Amino acid sequence: MTASPPNVAQYNALVWEIVKQIPEGQVSTYGQIASMIPAPEGVESADYIRLAPRWVGDAMNITPPGQGIPWQRVIGGKGTISLPEGSRRAVNQRELLEQEAINFDDKGRVDFEQFAWDGPDAGWLNERGLNTPKSLRKPKTPEQPKLF
DNA sequence: CGTTTGACTACGC
């Protein structure tokens, strides 16, 4: 496993709290969740960026059942399910997402342009001192409205 | 007690 954050229990609780905000029919990624959580005290920002996604993964791995935490909505940054291919949990995750009308392409990827979550609303984040999540969608190459 | 192994991502070819 990966080194754990200084305050694992608290960190995991925060991760689950955020995951609970993901609406049905949308997906987030380990990196996006991590981008909302400030680096814990004592952790260099550079190290955090490198380690955080793993920490989120560790948290998801021990998600407490029966708490209404939609763990299935958290996938890898490439849009793929990160569990071992063919494993029981991986198959289950895909089924749960398909039940929410989330589609997978022929390479097993979810289209972020269609299903990406944009994060909790600003107020929710502010109350908890969290950061604005990075967007999973392509930076809008605003098709310059041809003024004339 | 040495190796392998992760619910990851960014980066270089």
Add this chain to the structure above:
DNA sequence: CGCGTAGCCAAAC
């Protein structure tokens, strides 16, 4: 756009 690799380090083997 796809594939391999580094970086991290506590557990499981």
